[in-house]
Amino acid sequence: MGKYSIGEFEEVVLLTVAILFENAYGISIKEEIEKRLSRKVSVGAMRTALNRLEKKGFLISEFGEATAVRGGKRKRFFKVTPYGKDALEQVMETRKQLWDAIPSIAFDFKFA
Amino acid sequence: MSESMNISPPKLPLKFLKWFCNPDMVEDVEGDISELFSKRLKQNKLKARLFFTLDVLLLFRPGMIRKFEPINKIINYAMVRNYIKIAQRNAVRYKGFTLLNLLGLVIGIAASTLILLWINDEVRMDKFHTKGDKIYQLFRNMRQSGGIVNTTFTVPKPAADMLRNEYPEVTQTTQVSWPVTFRFSLEENGSDEVGRYVTPEFLDMFSFPLIAGDKASVLADLSSIVVSETVARKFFGKDWREETIGKTLRLDGTRDAKITGIFEDIGDNSSLRFDFLLPAQEFYSRNDWVDDWGNGSFGVYFTVDNEIAAKTVAERVLNEIKVHAAGQDNAGDEELVIHKYQDYYLYSNWDNGVINGGRIDYVNIMSVVAVFILIVACINFMNLATARSGRRSKEIGLRKVMGAHKKSISIQFYVEAFLLTSIAVVLAIGIVIVLLPYFNILVEKSLFLDFTLLQTWVYFFGIIIVVTVLSGSYPALLLPTFNIIQSLKGTVKQSSGAAYFRKGLVVFQFAISTLLIIGTSVVYKQINYILTKDLGLDKENLVAVSMEGDLGRRLDTYKTELMNIPEVKAVTGSSGNPLNYGRSTSSANWEGKSPDAGYEINIMLTDYDFIQTMGMDMKLGRDFSNELADSTNFIINEAAAELMGFDDPLQKDLSFWGIDGNIIGVVKDFHMADMYEPIAPLIITCISPGSSSVAFVRIQGSPNSALKSIEKVTKEFNPAFDFDYQFVDESFAETYRAERTLSTLAGIFAVISILISCLGLFGLSAFTAERRSLEIGVRKVHGASVPQILVLLSKDYSKLMLIAFILAIPFGYYFTQKWLDDFEFRTALDPFVFLIAGILTFLIGVLTVSAKSYQAATVNPTDSLKDE
Structure with missing residues (x-):
């Protein structure tokens, strides 16, 4: 994985943030992941992942406007940094290389 | 939506x-x-x-949870410096309050420290022996037919031998006598010393270190003696280390003993006290009565390895006397019980054959008193701090506006409490050091603050922390909750809850003070009751002179000489002090006694003049008479008459020790033991006046000149002995030393507690008066008189005093009644005592409030109103 250390769940979160683009905040990310991956995500797990990603420099965040729906609390919007993009590309690249290295016979299950 | x-x-x-x-x-x-x-x-x-x-x-998971360390160390340090500075300014600005606060805390902490020093010393008594947790003592329960059990440490010698030889669990056994007095002489030097007979294992079992001599062999020889450093110095001067060993002392002018060892002086932490040790074997060789299962002799101590072994021994030893003494005519219904030696100092009250408290009761009482006083002092602090919080409200408001958290404001108040407490502790230590010598005289101990001990430091730091938390918590938690706007306007209204809490604390303080006053009065009253009770004999102007050597055998001529002294009214010889007597037999027999019943009856050996000299009253029959040859006639006391169950005891046959005789009179009961005990049955005989060991001299006129003449006569008869005397009333009062110390201590601490409470009350009433100064001014303008305003200001607090009093009554009743119940003879609990205590506290409290209120009430209204 080289210079980028990123976990599987972190990768999912980071990709989701990229998908949502300018509307990536806690709940939207959570719902997007739940929708696309059909798995349950707790606010706690997601928020700590976002936190870690931000600390690693893959994400930046800023507050949006306050809305009444949230008890007057502002949303925190996340955006993928170029560095984060590099990390995602690197992960994909590594995966691809690994896939390419698999001999075709390995997945030939006919004789198994 | x-x-x-x-x-x-x-x-x-x-x-x-x-x-x-x-x-x-x-x-x-x-x-x-x-x-x-x-x-x-x-x-x-x-x-x-x-x-x-x-x-x-x-x-709630790592990554989300914030850091709980101090937010920022540099800021914290600066803030703490600021807190200290503000605390200092506040303390200096309101000197009166600071002084009240400090004074209360200092007195409280000093008093508690003194009490704790005393408790610490009591608890450590006898705990220095290295084998301490393995040493047990044997006690003998003598069951009387009346259902009463008397317990004594004197145990038949065969029981000790049995323990030593036949009990595998027992690792070591030693016998230790009661204190014995001998006249030591060496050339022309002489002095009376008190020591004990012990068996050689004694020095190995107990940790009394030897300066010279080998502990295994010093007492091996029958003519050996081991003396204390003090005795050695007395006889051999500054070279005692070299000179003492091997020298021969003459004992009572009758026999010689060679010094084989010197032991270190017995410290204050030992309840076993002696200045010399003699081999018990020497005593045994002269007294064959010790070999009888029916006679109690020296005290018996033994060691076992563990509690289980102790239990085994206890079960096995219980009935040894009954088994071995069966069939003997002096066999009593007796059981042997064991008790851990190092606990005996605190737990030594035998109540029908089982231990029921002892000095531990006093230790417990004093512990409670110490804690109470500390709490009362802390309450002061809380009350004064919260009452004054109005003054600090602007500061708190401003701090909040500038962004202070509630937490940092509580920290501020904790820091203030901590500072004040630390100063108070330092001052209290000073006071304790100054007062300790006087306190030591009072409690007859040599207590001191040992700063080399870690324990002392832990204690004082503990006190600082506990008092800081106790007294700082309430203000630290209450004050930060003030509303910002109100506190900035200076119109903080304290919730009624806070006011109630403060009042509750005042009630608590005064309830404790009232409780202590009630306790003190009851103890004082009981002691007064004991000291003035009709004891059945006249203890005033009565001197007891101990008759050393063979003086008893020369009693007649001695008495004649004494009677020649003009101040001497009467003289009698007796085998002991009738007010503290214990020499009993179970061999007494009388008409109609059931053969199986075992009774322990005291025997007193006297002469013909006993009843008259003592000032005792006869209930029935007549006194001994010289003319009627009464040597085999007996006088019994009322308790004995009741025990024997005669309708008319006169002329009934009675025998003991193989002496047969008749009862000629019944003397009114007199107290033979302390007031914890019922009056025991007694037979008085004048068969052998020569066995007397004490002469009682009834004197008149000047006690000093009488004493001088008595001493002169005694010295003529007994030149080799020191003149040893006691006033009977003084030695009687001495018996209740522990109780009198308790009464003095309780009195002192009651005063301290009420003093501290009043300091707090004074502060509170000053606060009230100040807060209501405008109201007072308006009232005065409208024509209110000073007394009216006084009543107005004192009313609230008077109510609190009343509630405190009502609360104190049931507790006071319960505790004092429990203490009194230990006494067989006791004063009745008088409602008057409670009333006096209540009125006293009430008056003191109201006076305190009025003093401050009066000041407020006499202020010229123009002064208080002009600012408005």
Whole structure:
């Protein structure tokens, strides 16, 4: 994985943030992941992942406007940094290389 | 939408989230879960709340939880410096309050420290022996037919031998005598010393270190003696180390003993006291009565390896006397019980054959008193700090406006409490050091503050922390809750809860003070009752002179010589002090006694003049008479008459020790033991006046010149002995030393407690008067008189005193009655005592309040109103 250390769940979160683009905040990310991956995500797990990603420099965040729906609390919007993009590309690249290295016979299950 | 908007997420989980969550994330996280909550609300209200709580709990994880260290060390340091400075300024600005606060704390801490030193010393008594937790003592329960059990440490010697030889669990046994007095002489030097007979194992079992001599062999020889360093110095001067060993002392002018060893002087922490040790074997060789199972002799101590072994021994030893003495005519119904030696100092009250308290009761009482006094002092601090909080409200408000957290304001008040407490502790240590010598005289101990001990430091730092928390918590938790706007306007209204709490504390303080006063009065009254009780004999102007050597055999001529002294009214010889007597037999027999019944009856050996000299009254029959040859006639006391069950005891046959005789009279009961004990049955005989060991001299006129003449006569008869005398009333009073010390201590601490309470009350009333100064001014302008205003100001606090008094009554009744119940003879609990205590506290309290209120009431109204 080289210079980028990123976990599987972190990768999912980071990709989701990229998908949502300018509307990536806690709940939207959570719902997007739940929708696309059909798995349950707790606010706690997601928020700590976002936190870690931000600390690693893959994400930046800023507050949006306050809305009444949230008890007057502002949303925190996340955006993928170029560095984060590099990390995602690197992960994909590594995966691809690994896939390419698999001999075709390995997945030939006919004789198994 | 609008409907769901109105429902807010559950409060408690939200509070929890705000508390633990990293402040950087708390806003958006809260927003996120609130949004989720409102979305879920559309489906199911209960479910939404549940999920919200679950979300919060799932957020409680590393990465989300904030750091709980001090927020920033540099800022904290600066703030603490600021707190200290503000505390200092406040303390200096309101000198009166600071002084009241400090004074209360200092007195409270000093008093508690003195008490704890005393308790510490009591608890450590006898705990220095290295084998201490393995040493047990044997006691003998003598069961009387009346159902009463008398317990004595004197145990038949065969029982000790049995323990030593036949009990595998017992690792060591030693016998130790009661204190014996001998006249030591060496050339022309002589002095009376008190010591004990012991068996050679004694020095190995107990940790009394030897300076010279080998502990295994010093007492091996029958003519050997081991003396204390003091005795060695007395006889051999500054070279005692070299000179003492091998020298021969003459004992009572009758026999010689060679010094084989010197032991270190017995410290104050030992209840076994002696200045010399003699081999018990020497005593045994002269007294064959010790070999009888029916006679109690020296005390018996033994060691076992563990509690289980002790239990085995206890079960086996219980009936040894009954088994071995069976069939003997002096066999009593007796059992042997064991008791751990190092606990005996604190637990030594035998109540019908089982231990029931002892000095531990006093230790417990004093512990409670110490804690109470400390609490009373802390309450002062709390009350004064909260009462004055109005003055600090602007400061608190400003701090909050500038961004201070509630937490930092509580820290500020804790810091203030800590500073004041630390100063108080330092001052209290000074006071304790100054007062200790006087306190030592009072409690007859040599206590001192040992700063080389870690324990002392731990104690004082502990006190600082405990008092800081106790006294600082209330202001530290209450004051930060003040509303900012109100506190800046200076119109903080304290909640009625705070006022009630403060009043509750005052009630508590005064209830404790009243309780202590009630306790003191009852103890004092009981002691007064004992000291003035009709004892059945006249103890005033009565001198007891101990008759050393063979003086007893020359009693007649000695008496004649004494009677020639003009101040001497009467003289009698007796085998002991009738007010503290214990020499009994179980061999007494009388008409109609059931053969199986075992009775322990005291025997007193006297001469013909005993009853008259003592000033005792006859209830029936007649006194001994010289003319009627009464040597085999006996006088018994009322208790004995009742025990023997005669309708008319006169002329009934009675025998003991193989002497047959008749009862000629019944003397009115007199007290033969302390007031904890019922009066025991007694036979008085004048068969052998020569066995007397004490002469009682009834004197008149000047006691000094009488004593001089008595001493002169005694010295002529007994030149080799010191003149040893006691006033009977003084030695009687001496018996109740522990009780009198308790009464003095309780009195002192009651005064201290009420003093501290009054300091607090004074501060509170000053605060009230100040706060109501405008009201007072207006009232005065409208014509209120000074007394009216006094009543107005004192009314509130008077009510509190009254409640305190009512609260103190049941507790006071319960505790004092419990203490009195230990006494066989006791004063009745008088409601008057409670009333006096109540009125006294009330008066002191009201006076304190009035003193301050009067000042406020006499202020010229123009002064108080002009600012408005």
